Amino acid sequence: xxxxxxxxxxxxxxxxxxxxxxxxxxxxxxxxxxxxxxxxxxxxxxxxxxxxxxxxxxxxxxxxxxxxxxxxxxxxxxxxxxxxxxxxxxxxxxxxxxxxxxxxxxxxxxxxxxxxxxxxxxxxxxxxxxxxxxxxxxxxxxxxxxxxxxxxxxxxxxxxxxxxxxxxxxxxxxxxxxxxxxxxxxxxxxxxxxxxxxxxxxxxxxxxxxxxxxxxxxxxxxxxxxxxxxxxxxxxxxxxxxxxxxxxxxxxxxxxxxxxxxxxxxxxxxxxxxxxxxxxxxxxxxxxxxxxxxxxxxxxxxxxxxxxxxxxxxxxxxxxxxxxxxxxxxxxxxxxxxxxxxxxxxxxxxxxxxxxxxxxxxxxxxxxxxxxxxxxxxxxxxxxxxxxxxxxxxxxxxxxxxxxxxxxxxxxxxxxxxxxxxxxxxxxxxxxxxxxxxxxxxxxxxxxxxxxxxxxxxxxxxxxxxxxxxxxxxxxxxxxxxxxxxxxxxxxxxxxxxxxxxxxxxxxxxxxxxxxx
Numbered sequence: 001x002x003x004x005x006x007x008x009x010x011x012x013x014x015x016x017x018x019x020x021x022x023x024x025x026x027x028x029x030x031x032x033x034x035x036x037x038x039x040x041x042x043x044x045x046x047x048x049x050x051x052x053x054x055x056x057x058x059x060x061x062x063x064x065x066x067x068x069x070x071x072x073x074x075x076x077x078x079x080x081x082x083x084x085x086x087x088x089x090x091x092x093x094x095x096x097x098x099x100x101x102x103x104x105x106x107x108x109x110x111x112x113x114x115x116x117x118x119x120x121x122x123x124x125x126x127x128x129x130x131x132x133x134x135x136x137x138x139x140x141x142x143x144x145x146x147x148x149x150x151x152x153x154x155x156x157x158x159x160x161x162x163x164x165x166x167x168x169x170x171x172x173x174x175x176x177x178x179x180x181x182x183x184x185x186x187x188x189x190x191x192x193x194x195x196x197x198x199x200x201x202x203x204x205x206x207x208x209x210x211x212x213x214x215x216x217x218x219x220x221x222x223x224x225x226x227x228x229x230x231x232x233x234x235x236x237x238x239x240x241x242x243x244x245x246x247x248x249x250x251x252x253x254x255x256x257x258x259x260x261x262x263x264x265x266x267x268x269x270x271x272x273x274x275x276x277x278x279x280x281x282x283x284x285x286x287x288x289x290x291x292x293x294x295x296x297x298x299x300x301x302x303x304x305x306x307x308x309x310x311x312x313x314x315x316x317x318x319x320x321x322x323x324x325x326x327x328x329x330x331x332x333x334x335x336x337x338x339x340x341x342x343x344x345x346x347x348x349x350x351x352x353x354x355x356x357x358x359x360x361x362x363x364x365x366x367x368x369x370x371x372x373x374x375x376x377x378x379x380x381x382x383x384x385x386x387x388x389x390x391x392x393x394x395x396x397x398x399x400x401x402x403x404x405x406x407x408x409x410x411x412x413x414x415x416x417x418x419x420x421x422x423x424x425x426x427x428x429x430x431x432x433x434x435x436x437x438x439x440x441x442x443x444x445x446x447x448x449x450x451x452x453x454x455x456x457x458x459x460x461x462x463x464x465x466x467x468x469x470x471x472x473x474x475x476x477x478x479x480x481x482x483x484x485x486x487x488x489x490x491x492x493x494x495x496x497x498x499x500x501x502x503x504x505x506x507x508x509x510x511x512x513x514x515x516x517x
Contacts, residue, residue, distance in 0.1 A: 006263050009038035010083075011302035014076055023071040025062050032056060035079060043232035043264030044086070052082045080297055086267050087276075087293040099275045100222040100249055104136060107186045109193045109218055111178075113211050113242060114226035116199035119254035119280060121150060123226050124196045125157035126280065126288040127252070131192050132163060138192040141181030142167035143174040143214055146198035154196055161285055164190065174198060174210055175217040182218045195220065208245040215246050224250045224277070227269065229262040236268035243274060254280035257287070334436040336402070337394040339429055340386045343379045352376075381417065382425045388414030397433070402426055 013034035020027045032053055039049045059078040062071060102108035110127070114120045121144070128138035140158045142165065144150035151167040158165035166181035178195050185193045197214050200207040215223065225248045227235055235253075242248050251274050256262040269276055281287045349355050352372055386394065388411045393402060401407065403426060412422045 006038055006042040007300040007302070009041070010035060010079075010300055013038065014079065014301060017072045017075065023062070023075065028057075028060065028062055028071075028075060031075065039263060042262065044267050045233055045236075045264065048086055048267055052086060055082050055085075076301075080301060080303075083297045083300070084293045087270050087297065099277055102131060102136065102192050102221075104191055107191055107193060108222070109182055109195065109220045111195045111197060111215060111218060111220035111223045111246075112226055113197050113223060113246060113248070114199055115228070115238070116147060118199065118226045118228040120199055120226040121153050121196055122157065122283070123252055123254055123278075123280060123288075124154065124194050125161055125163065126285055127224075127278065128158075128163050128192065128194050129161045129285050130278070130288055132161070136192045137190045138163055138194060139181075139185040139188075139190040140165040141178055141185070141193060141195045143178040143181070143195050144198045145172050145174050145177070146200070146210075150196070150198075157285075164188075175213040178214045179217040211242075211246050222249045223247055224252055225274065226252050226254060227265065229253050229256050229265040232264035233268050235265040239269050239274060248274055250275055250277045252276070252278045252280065253291075257281045333397060334433045335395050335397055336386055336389060336429060339432060340383060340394065342432075343383050346379060347376075381421060382428065385411055385415045385417055385422060385425050388412075399426075399430065402429070 013031050016034075017023060017027065017031055036049050036053055039052075040046065056075070056078045059081070060071065060074045102110070112120050112124050112127075121142075124140055128140055132138050140154055140163055142151045142154040144154075151169065154167065155165055164185070166177075166184055168177050171177050174197065178197075182193050182195065195214065195218055198207065198210055223246050225239060225242050227238060229235070231238065239248070239251060251269050253262070253265055253269065253276055256266075256279050266276060266279075276291045279289050279291045281289055346352070352375060393407065393411075396402065408419060408422045408426075412419055
């Protein structure tokens, strides 16, 4: 998970509060010492940390608390509020640039700038892929003529993500390449055109001059500065230098999965009043997350992010398949085909450790890297076996038929797997079928229909009974699920029903995950 060490240290400091019957000044001081130590180790500016500690002490005056107030909860809230304030730029938040979001149906030109080695070219593809999944028609233009192999890298990344690209092996003027590429994709009706520019090993005059000429040629709607988190506090000076040269409207912080200085980088950039819009959390194309300070801090402290969790499921799972699926579950019908679709959607959701960290009670290290790779390999192995099945086998609920020795042998041979792996798949299916059997009688009233609230409560109870007890306890029990519904109060009731259906449909987290961990 992003900033795993910092998150574990902060969550551990708050967790220790539960070990004390009474939270007094001594306990609070001990907790704040651990919080400040964790932040300083993450290379957060000392001045920010000292000011944050003063604000927390001022907000939670133990000696003046009114009777009945929970000092532990107040302290947790104060730590959360101050961390959010730090990542949003504190007092500078009001004057910060608003986050840019491209608009469908019109050409949005976005220019990426940054130093060499910050992950700029890879981030361009991640950004394009992110919006491609949201229905945009992105295109990539390589205006980097300085680095050898830059166009080859962009071409390879774009081809893998099935995104159109433009560049040149002979033209040496980056402004001309950028202009020609943007013009071509505007003519082809692409609505998100991303221009990748040259970088340097340090802030040089030639780099800034080139950025200005490319910006004048393409007149971008947004200029995004890509910054390597490993530089820590130095991010502030770097972001300001780029902002003084071109109109940097947003920042993307990369490599947050592998460096201890990431916390310092994020807090430093926040002070430049340029909003961080995304963070890079790994090398793969889907290891790219939208940045929002409140959910980010909530996950960092081990408090989860239900709204982000639900949105993750919504992005991965097509809504047009929901009515049929819910009808089948209401009838207690669970097949290998539904299991296959569940696994496919789990893969769409990206790294499982990132998804798990959105569930309250699950720490940042809930799924170590090795275990995550093992789980992904297990999912792929089972999907390979299901690819070897006939339609009759995929749509059947008859266990006797699936356990027929001849069928099992044929399925294993067709997938190039041994009999033990076929047995493993059938055991996983039996376990999940039993779990999904608890969904029988699922209430799904029509949007605006009578009894929606009652149906939601009943579905909540069914969902709680379907989740393994150990996992439910770690999440915080039924109360955690109720808080999920509370966090979705502003959403349309019909939409909430869909989300509940998705979670209980075994087409994502958490029911199907139990056997993969």
